[in-house]
Amino acid sequence: MLTDHLVLSYGLHERMDLYKPRRATKDEILSFHADEYVDFLQRVTPDNIKEFTNVFSKFNIGDDCPIFDGLYDYSTIYAGASLDASRKLISGQSDIAINWSGGLHHAKKFEASGFCYVNDIVLSILNLLRYHARVLYIDIDVHHGDGVQEAFYASDRVMTLSLHKYNGEYFPGTGNYDEIGAGNGKHYSLNVPLQDGIDDESYIRLFKSILEPVLTAFQPGAIVLQCGADSLGCDRLGCFNLNTKAHGECVRFTRSFGIPLLVLGGGGYTPRNVSRLWAYETSICLDVELDSRLPQSLPMIKYFAPDYNLHPNLSGKLENKNTRKYLESVKTQVLEQLRFLNGAPSVQMQIIPPDIEGHDDETDRAIADKHEDDNKDEMDMDLNLKDEKRKGELSV
Template identity: 65%
Template structure:
């Protein structure tokens, strides 16, 4: 079970107004001025004020793929510092999720693969010989210390977020440590070992008839597409770089699904250097049609940050606001949504993006200048801004003709979807917390004992307080 975080958060001096403003406040005013202000809902925004939950276990940021490896889990820690620094925690329910269990991982992954993840370590890896090749262990997917625990933590956070959506406790649930969309049933791929997105989607399908998966990572979401390639209950849509060889070398527009899943996989292959205006226009024109046609009951939005400009492995020219505009557009439909992270290999920009998109979810507008007392603030120099200029580094090879052609291919694929697929829900879904009766009875018993103890202590505090307040000569009944 997840535990609500109740720890006190630091308070930082700040000025709401940015440095380029012509108005400034005095020191006392700045001290009590928040880092954010609410966004006034308009008709264009859908007037939607969702209940947002934030799922983060700080232990996940302590793991390390290796000195030269581009994947840096500590980017989640930087993101969390920004969320705390801007005081966005005041606008959300905060949860420290538990790690996923072995049984939960086996809902998608094969038993021999999970057994391998459990047992292999950097110290004993040499004993596994051919199994390392079988399970795709290489420079991209190394064996590192605590690998299995790391997988359980980020997968557990996505499962916890999905449970909050299933129970109706959240309208939008956020897990920035998740989004590892390349992992396959039998092997890791592209820095991803366990596919938390597929696990969360399977949990959502217990209750929601249709799940829409949207991927705006630089890389094609091949692991999720492969998992649901034969079904019409999950529609996968991926916007990504594609040139026939760029990893994972899949995701051309002709990959549309098989059997019952035919036309329920939609790919938007893009070339190097796409800019903000082109990307956002294309995204909105396609996704509006997708949501209208498919009519999803819940959405999983993968917000990979490697599609930003200046990313270590990137090839696009997107700025943070443009990336966030895509997420804001999907949010405006008012459909329950799970937001996960994904790629992103320049940690300072990854954390900026995910903090900004957290503010989008919570309907808050953040000041551009980063908080002054932010831990690791030196990472964000020299501008110390939430919105550095990231575009224009790479030549845009996406001509108007090419983008229009891709759009037409996507809309032609949607033409075959006459109506949203109906679903016959015959079996009662199992308990959403994935606990057996004995575990649930033990938890209820413990909570009852705690409640009785709290009631007794409250009575004792009342009589102690009453005696202290009584005046000389007064009697207490």
């Protein structure tokens, strides 16, 4: 809500198209998640919760994945938005599509994890793969994008690149540089494990030095960028020293390559800073410069006291434990994986299925009827032309 208020107060909504997408259907969610798990999400509520306690451990429910009223509806809304954003890119209707409510990168095929229930990122990537031969996933959340990595761990059509805190214990406990993929996907999972307190300059330099060679080697047809805001300094669950401009520079650099781009939200636990960041990154996607002083007309402006600034100082709160030597070694480990790629993998693309646009059954029937009418009209025209030609031949 705060992000929306900032976007509107800055007038950014006048520079872009806004859409109200439909919710994701069960069949769409089942393109990744297990039927038993989705059925559980549909049925469980705070009122009947006791009926399902025997499967809580199976689906990883509890602690950071509680049951709340409207859980399934919530999941279908944000997943539906990410799917619709992917359709906008596929159709060429948009070159950049944003869903700040998406980016729930921890959800697994069979279980919830880390506040994430349905993995909208995996669903949108699967949709993009129906049109694009290769998709690059980039994750700049402070936590490892384990759910997305796991989903495509054995695929060479999706490369995952995640920069995150890693010490073997920090949630989710995965994401070391030796997690490189398996089978056909070997060397297509790239992890950049970082220590506490990384600063703006180090992060930006590392990000740029890795992304450019990755794009050259993999040549993706589309990019999905998860912009988790918990990598900012002063985040309640984070441990980095990044400012909004440094985080935004990663978005700006990714955008600069002109590849169709899906931008998603993710983590972030200090709401005033999360909203500032995502409003700023919206402006970057639009190539619009914003005044650092927040608009006086902003509703709920009290949340941004005492500085009322788009770019508060969030750095220097933690010691930077990432030495230049350590970061160079991490970069070397990551780029070493690219040496094993024999050019960008190719895939035989079939005719795009008609349901790629995500219509409901009623719309599909209407389109089919129109095609039938058009074909009939075309056949009638052909017959008329033939009749006219025959008349001309007879008269001769």
